[in-house]
Amino acid sequence: MKNTKLLMLFAMAGFSLLRVQSARAANYIVNMYYYGPSGFYYYSPATLTVAKGDTVTWTNTPYEFSYNYTHTTTSGASPPTPSGLWDSGTLNNGQTYTLDTSSISAGTYPYFCKFDYDTSPAMLGTLIITNPASATPPTVGITSPAPGAVFAAPARVTIQATPVNGSGTVTNVQFLVGARVLANVTAAPFSATTNNLAAGAYNLSVIAEDNNGLLATNSTTISVVTPVGIAISAAVFSSQNHFRFSYSANTGLTYVVQASTNLLNWNSLVTKTATTSPVIFTNPNAIGSDAFYRVGRLPNP
Numbered sequence: 001m002k003n004t005k006l007l008m009l010f011a012m013a014g015f016s017l018l019r020v021q022s023a024r025a026a027n028y029i030v031n032m033y034y035y036g037p038s039g040f041y042y043y044s045p046a047t048l049t050v051a052k053g054d055t056v057t058w059t060n061t062p063y064e065f066s067y068n069y070t071h072t073t074t075s076g077a078s079p080p081t082p083s084g085l086w087d088s089g090t091l092n093n094g095q096t097y098t099l100d101t102s103s104i105s106a107g108t109y110p111y112f113c114k115f116d117y118d119t120s121p122a123m124l125g126t127l128i129i130t131n132p133a134s135a136t137p138p139t140v141g142i143t144s145p146a147p148g149a150v151f152a153a154p155a156r157v158t159i160q161a162t163p164v165n166g167s168g169t170v171t172n173v174q175f176l177v178g179a180r181v182l183a184n185v186t187a188a189p190f191s192a193t194t195n196n197l198a199a200g201a202y203n204l205s206v207i208a209e210d211n212n213g214l215l216a217t218n219s220t221t222i223s224v225v226t227p228v229g230i231a232i233s234a235a236v237f238s239s240q241n242h243f244r245f246s247y248s249a250n251t252g253l254t255y256v257v258q259a260s261t262n263l264l265n266w267n268s269l270v271t272k273t274a275t276t277s278p279v280i281f282t283n284p285n286a287i288g289s290d291a292f293y294r295v296g297r298l299p300n301p
Helices: none
Strands: 006-012 015-021 027-035 040-044 047-051 055-060 074-077 081-087 096-100 107-112 124-130 139-144 150-152 155-164 170-177 180-185 191-197 200-210 215-225 243-247 254-260 267-273 279-283 292-297
Touching: 027 047, 081 107, 139 200, 139 215, 150 155, 155 170, 155 200, 155 215, 170 191, 180 191, 254 279, 267 279
Parallel strands: 027 055, 047 124, 150 215
Antiparallel strands: 006 015, 027 040, 055 096, 074 081, 074 107, 107 124, 139 155, 155 191, 170 180, 170 200, 200 215, 243 279, 254 267, 254 292
16 A cells, blocks of 8 residues: 555644654556456556556466466557557566656556457556655755856856755756756755856756656856956045055956055955946055055956
8 A cells, every 4th residue: 555644733731743754655556367257358456546656567467377368558548559658568477567657747647458458348547647745846045156146257157056855855956057958966065067158147047856856946147257457546645644546347256455565475455346347445554655556356256
């Protein structure tokens, strides 16, 4: 008998106790008979309902073993029009054929015996596949890059995903750049890297699939820009030793401003992601002695 999800709720001493037992795939038996006294052929049971992911085993079990009665289980309608979903081929006495329904969508599927579809009564059967009532799809999040992140071309971008199991177990995470499949990853850590992205806007997607065939998707967008040359304006002094200059930048890229008194030792003063261009830098602690400043763009994360 198929194991189903069992849900029990108790109230005790002011507490509620919830017990959940997860559903497990079951195997069902369909016997293929030749019944000698009546002289007809049939499946037993002729109609069977299973949950997606269960298996069905057809067994050729004739009424009399003194003769070899051959049967098939072939998906499709009668007269014999195979649908291609499954076909056992010829099964002799005692032979079996097992079908895993994991890759078949929920629905109603007729089937027949190629040898006895036109007997009276005809040897016909129906397999009904349902989605497990307790099936909960997984979820998946993109932990990197952040939405709207900006990269300098040519960009090497690592996409990191974190799937969370539902009632099943995530067996694959697919990574896409636009419609192009970047990678399929079957075990943690779930990540994939794309190299040499040219300037442009990109949609990054992940699709997590579990062993029940249930899916979860997530996506984010990034931008890749051609980095501009960094041009520093002339310095401007103000009272109280304040000092400022501006530099050209790409919005969304990150820059560091450094200072030195000898061109050998450099101290980082500020690291900033540009929100406009040019970027204005102000040093409120400028001193009277000569100093040198430089601005550099940090590499892509």
